[in-house]
Amino acid sequence: MRLLDWFEPHGRHDLPWQHPRSAYRVWLSEIMLQQTQVQTVIAYFERFTAALPDLPSLAAASHDEVMALWSGLGYYARARNLHAAAKLCMERHGGALPTDFDALLALPGIGRSTAGAILAQAHGLAFAILDGNVKRVLARWRGIDGWPAASAVERELWQFAESLLPNDRLPDYTQALMDLGATVCTRTRPACPRCPLRQDCVARREGRVEQLPTRKPAKILPRRECAMLLAFDESGRVLLQKRGGPGVWNGLWSLPEAPDAYSLAAFIQRHLRTRGAAHVLPAFEHVFSHYRLTITPHRHSAAQARLRVADNNGPELRWAAPAEWPDIGLPAPVRQLLQSQCAHQSTSSEETP
DNA sequence: AAGCCGGGGTG
DNA sequence: CACCCAGGCTT
Missing domain, CATH: 3.90.79.10 (Nucleoside Triphosphate Pyrophosphohydrolase)
Structure with a gap:
C-alpha cells in the first residue's frame, strides 16, 4: 500500500514511544498527545517513563508525583484519568491494559480513537484512529465537506477510516497516517507534491486542499x-x-x-x-x-x-x-x-x- | 451539540 | 487575536 511504502523512508521511526512500543508507553503517549504537539510531549514522556516505567509503578505512585510529572502539560484531567485508569487495570485486568476494545473504552480518559490507537499500535489489531491529523488527511483525500466535529461528518470519517484498514502492519499503518498528517498533509501549506496519495486526492483534484477540512463555524455574533x-x-x-x-x-x-x-x-x-x-x-x-x-x-x-x-x-x-x-x-x-x-x-x- | 480543559504555535 | 493541536468528559 502507498502509505506503507511512503512510511519506510519518510515516516517517523524514532519517537520515544516507539522504542519499545509497549501498550503502556503507547497509552501514555496517546494521552499526552491529546491536544498537545509531539515536540512538546517528547521531553515529558521521557521524564515520566523514567520515573514510572510501567503500569504497576504508575498505579502505585502518589497522586502528587503523577501530577508533578504532568506539570506544564496542561489538561490535568488527563493525568488524573491516567492514574485512575492504571489503578483500575490493577484491579480489573491483572496489572496490564486490556486488549479488548470495550474494556479499554471503559477506562477513564480513553475514548474511541485512543483505544483504537493502543490496539493498533501496541497489538497490531485492525482498529482505526481518528485524531486531528487523520481527520485532515481523510477529509482531503476523500473530499469530505463539513466541520469534522459535526456528528454526521464524524460518522463519515470513521467509516472511511475503518474501510481503509489493512490486514497487517497495523502499527506502521497507524503511524504512517498520523505522520502523513503531521509532516505532509499539514493544516497550512501542505506538501502535496510529496504526498503518496496525491493521485486520487479529491481535495487536490478539485483545488480545495486549503479549504478542507471545513473550519469550525464561527460563533454567531449578536x-x-x-x-x-x-x-x-x-x-x-x-x-x-x-x-x-x-x-x-x-x-x-x-x-x-x-x-x-x-x-x-x-x-x-x-x-x-x-x-x-x-x-x-x-x-x-x-x-x-x-x-x-x-x-x-x-x-x-x-x-x-x-x-x-x-x-x-x-x-x-x-x-x-x-x-x-x-x-x-x-x-x-x-x-x-x-x-x-x-x-x-x-x-x-x-x-x- | 456545545462548553470545558490549558499551554503552545501559527497566520 | 482566532484558530488549531495524536480528545475526552460533562452538561
Missing part, C-alpha cells in the same frame, strides 16, 4: 445596527464627534452615530442646518470580536453647524477637512467609509437632493 451621519459643509469638511462612554471606540473621533434614522434626524435638527433631505447610502457591516455592527450612512451636503461646535454641554464636535483625516484617530470602518465617499464625490457629478 447583531447591532446604527445610523451614521456623513455631514459635509460647503468646503467639503465632514462633521466628526468624539466618542465617549465605555465602548470600543472610546476616545476616537468618529462620525456622529445614532441607534436609528429617527434618532439621527433629531441629532441633525439639534446641531445642524441642512438643505434638503438625507441621502441614505447602502448599509455595510463591520465585525467586532463580540458583535456585528450594521452601519447605515446618512449623507448631508451643504450643512452648517447650528451651534458652536465646542458647546460645553453637547457632544464634542468638529469639522475635519479630507487632508486632516489621515492624522485623526478614526475607527477603521469610518475611515473606509470616508475614503469611499471621497472617491465617490470626486468621480461623480453633483448629487441631486
Whole structure:
C-alpha cells in the first residue's frame, strides 16, 4: 500500500514511544498527545517513563508525583484519568491494559480513537484512529465537506477510516497516517507534491486542499445596527464627534452615530442646518470580536453647524477637512467609509437632493 | 451539540 | 487575536 511504502523512508521511526512500543508507553503517549504537539510531549514522556516505567509503578505512585510529572502539560484531567485508569487495570485486568476494545473504552480518559490507537499500535489489531491529523488527511483525500466535529461528518470519517484498514502492519499503518498528517498533509501549506496519495486526492483534484477540512463555524455574533451621519459643509469638511462612554471606540473621533434614522434626524435638527433631505447610502457591516455592527450612512451636503461646535454641554464636535483625516484617530470602518465617499464625490457629478 | 480543559504555535 | 493541536468528559 502507498502509505506503507511512503512510511519506510519518510515516516517517523524514532519517537520515544516507539522504542519499545509497549501498550503502556503507547497509552501514555496517546494521552499526552491529546491536544498537545509531539515536540512538546517528547521531553515529558521521557521524564515520566523514567520515573514510572510501567503500569504497576504508575498505579502505585502518589497522586502528587503523577501530577508533578504532568506539570506544564496542561489538561490535568488527563493525568488524573491516567492514574485512575492504571489503578483500575490493577484491579480489573491483572496489572496490564486490556486488549479488548470495550474494556479499554471503559477506562477513564480513553475514548474511541485512543483505544483504537493502543490496539493498533501496541497489538497490531485492525482498529482505526481518528485524531486531528487523520481527520485532515481523510477529509482531503476523500473530499469530505463539513466541520469534522459535526456528528454526521464524524460518522463519515470513521467509516472511511475503518474501510481503509489493512490486514497487517497495523502499527506502521497507524503511524504512517498520523505522520502523513503531521509532516505532509499539514493544516497550512501542505506538501502535496510529496504526498503518496496525491493521485486520487479529491481535495487536490478539485483545488480545495486549503479549504478542507471545513473550519469550525464561527460563533454567531449578536447583531447591532446604527445610523451614521456623513455631514459635509460647503468646503467639503465632514462633521466628526468624539466618542465617549465605555465602548470600543472610546476616545476616537468618529462620525456622529445614532441607534436609528429617527434618532439621527433629531441629532441633525439639534446641531445642524441642512438643505434638503438625507441621502441614505447602502448599509455595510463591520465585525467586532463580540458583535456585528450594521452601519447605515446618512449623507448631508451643504450643512452648517447650528451651534458652536465646542458647546460645553453637547457632544464634542468638529469639522475635519479630507487632508486632516489621515492624522485623526478614526475607527477603521469610518475611515473606509470616508475614503469611499471621497472617491465617490470626486468621480461623480453633483448629487441631486 | 456545545462548553470545558490549558499551554503552545501559527497566520 | 482566532484558530488549531495524536480528545475526552460533562452538561
